[in-house]
Amino acid sequence: EDQVTxxxxxxxxxxxxxxxxxxxxxxxxxxxxxxxxQDPGKGPEFLFTLYSAGxxxxxxxxxxxLTKKESFLHxxxxxxxxxxxxxxxxxxxxxxxxxxxxxxxxVHP
Amino acid sequence: GxxxxxxxxxxxxxxxxxxxxxxxxxxxxxxxxxxxxxxGQGLEFLIYFQGNSAPDKSGLPSDRxxxxxxxxxxxxxxxxxxxxxxxxxxxxxxxxxxGLAGDRPPSSYNEQFFGPGTRLTVL
Numbered sequence: 001e002d003q004v005t006x007x008x009x010x011x012x013x014x015x016x017x018x019x020x021x022x023x024x025x026x027x028x029x030x031x032x033x034x035x036x037x038q039d040p041g042k043g044p045e046f047l048f049t050l051y052s053a054g055x056x057x058x059x060x061x062x063x064x065x066l067t068k069k070e071s072f073l074h075x076x077x078x079x080x081x082x083x084x085x086x087x088x089x090x091x092x093x094x095x096x097x098x099x100x101x102x103x104x105x106x107v108h109p
Numbered sequence: 110g111x112x113x114x115x116x117x118x119x120x121x122x123x124x125x126x127x128x129x130x131x132x133x134x135x136x137x138x139x140x141x142x143x144x145x146x147x148x149g150q151g152l153e154f155l156i157y158f159q160g161n162s163a164p165d166k167s168g169l170p171s172d173r174x175x176x177x178x179x180x181x182x183x184x185x186x187x188x189x190x191x192x193x194x195x196x197x198x199x200x201x202x203x204x205x206x207x208g209l210a211g212d213r214p215p216s217s218y219n220e221q222f223f224g225p226g227t228r229l230t231v232l
Contacts, residue, residue: 043226045223097154
């Protein structure tokens, strides 16, 4: 059964303090790993798709990386506006997304 | 419209009543997904539409839940005889042009775009 586990559940950072979020996955044949950002009261907003081990993608202060067992979302010098819940998902049958429980990130000035 | 829209944004109902939740996908998107997000939980898949057909209903939690899609566009999720455990945010997503990646080269072609959700509270 396809499964996604995210850690930590919550992370508090000071502005400028870099860190990483982890997404471990178990899937029979990876057909895409997705990172989304979700702000309170809103739907998830697409960030990245990764397909093969070694692949990396960047967007502003965020960089996503992928190995055969996990993905990391690295946040460099975060700002308060980076505060959100970050969701990781893998593509399952019929392209449905199988999500982890998310990591709640709070960045304080 | 520019994005996926859902209505109502909030719905409060009494236990035992029926509710209908609506999703308007991005124009031209043939694939439509419903997910549920309970408090403190990740998103849970409910049902997938390709056009007006639903080839994957495996996530519907009980026969009180049903959904339909008409004209390959708007979808309605219906919950009959609501229970308190149905309280959650119901999210809709759409993608283009179809739901099957097959052997298509990897790209963001099939990324799913989410609506803002409907927050359902069953008293």
